[in-house]
Amino acid sequence: MKKSLLSLVSLTIILLLVGGSVFAGGSAEGDKPAAKQFVTIGTGGVTGVYYPTGGAISKMVNKKSDEYNLKATVESTGGSVYNVNAIMSGDLEFGIVQSDRQYQAYEGLAEWEGKPQEDLRAVFSIHPESISVLATDDSGIDSLMDMKGKVINIGNPGSGQRGNAIDAFTAFGMDYEKDFKAEGLQAAEAAGALQDGQIDAYFYTVGHPNGSFKEATAGAKKAHFVNITGAEVDALIEMLPYYAHSTIAIKDYPNASNTSDVSTFGVKATLCTSASVSDEVVYAITKEVFENFEDFKKLHPAYATLEKTDLLAGLSAPIHPGAMKYYEEAGLK
Numbered sequence: 433m434k435k436s437l438l439s440l441v442s443l444t445i446i447l448l449l450v451g452g453s454v455f456a457g458g459s460a461e462g463d464k465p466a467a468k469q470f471v472t473i474g475t476g477g478v479t480g481v482y483y484p485t486g487g488a489i490s491k492m493v494n495k496k497s498d499e500y501n502l503k504a505t506v507e508s509t510g511g512s513v514y515n516v517n518a519i520m521s522g523d524l525e526f527g528i529v530q531s532d533r534q535y536q537a538y539e540g541l542a543e544w545e546g547k548p549q550e551d552l553r554a555v556f557s558i559h560p561e562s563i564s565v566l567a568t569d570d571s572g573i574d575s576l577m578d579m580k581g582k583v584i585n586i587g588n589p590g591s592g593q594r595g596n597a598i599d600a601f602t603a604f605g606m607d608y609e610k611d612f613k614a615e616g617l618q619a620a621e622a623a624g625a626l627q628d629g630q631i632d633a634y635f636y637t638v639g640h641p642n643g644s645f646k647e648a649t650a651g652a653k654k655a656h657f658v659n660i661t662g663a664e665v666d667a668l669i670e671m672l673p674y675y676a677h678s679t680i681a682i683k684d685y686p687n688a689s690n691t692s693d694v695s696t697f698g699v700k701a702t703l704c705t706s707a708s709v710s711d712e713v714v715y716a717i718t719k720e721v722f723e724n725f726e727d728f729k730k731l732h733p734a735y736a737t738l739e740k741t742d743l744l745a746g747l748s749a750p751i752h753p754g755a756m757k758y759y760e761e762a763g764l765k
């Protein structure tokens with residue numbers, strides 16, 4: 433009796449081991465990779481929207497971590513430009529990247545002048561981002577032209593906003609290297625620097641509402657958003673198709689001094705990866721975000737008005753085949 437129980441136990445163990453190795457080999461399950469795969473999503477500063485967005489995407493896929501044999505983690509980074517470069521070097525598997533930066537990297541423009549990032553791949557778009565400028569009330573800044581002689585944070589070199597700020601100044605005939613003192617602070621430091629009086633204003637290309645502008649408008653120093661409008665902006669949008677008019681809803685920032693919504697221009701946040709990341713991994717992430725879209729939308733107020741079809745707009749690098757497999761299955765492409 434004891435003996436047969438023992439052999440039953442060992443038979444079960446053998447079966448489990450064999451079963452386990454079949455699963456591990458991937459042949460029985462097809463899509464399931466051999467060993468647990470870990471992927472990292474590069475985001476931005478912790479007070480932005482990329483960081484919680486990376487968290488929201490990982491949350492969706494990690495719910496099925498065992499099924500996919502996949503675990504996603506999030507990293508706070510310097511922003512879009514940093515993320516593209518880290519994806520291309522293999523340091524990150526995924527990154528959130530402004531739509532304009534995705535275009536420039538793939539085409540070999542701006543920071544990537546003459547060096548097209550041909551292996552960059554698009555997965556999906558996420559929330560809209562506005563080129564946003566917040567200035568202290570005592571700076572007297574009400575337009576970009578008022579920034580002459582002031583101290584302005586245009587963003588760190590790895591950020592998306594730095595190039596947007598330079599584009600905006602160029603459109604208004606200003607030189608960021610001469611007309612004012614340009615700072616290169618990281619996004620997460622900007623709100624504190626504004627309240628401490630180290631800078632008069634800062635640029636941030638970001639979704640709304642976000643922690644940075646909440647923090648910067650909650651301090652003792654009163655601050656307001658600056659409109660970026662006019663024929664110069666219209667011409668910029670005409671010339672560079674990844675830009676579009678956009679509005680910042682002032683109800684998101686009850687402590688800002690503005691009395692009405694703010695007009696500016698904007699881009700989209702997108703999820704990017706590399707051609708060398710496997711189809712299975714990209715498929716899993718795409719599928720989980722799309723199939724749980726209503727839950728995903730609840731994870732940040734910046735996604736409030738998103739529709740599934742918005743997620744396929746604003747992609748300029750080729751769509752990764754793993755994502756495309758899901759779009760075809762779901763009848764979205």
Ligand code: GLU
Binds near residue numbers: 637
């Ligand atoms: N758009 C910014 C960048 O590319 C990041 C915004 C955010 O973190 O939400 O650097």
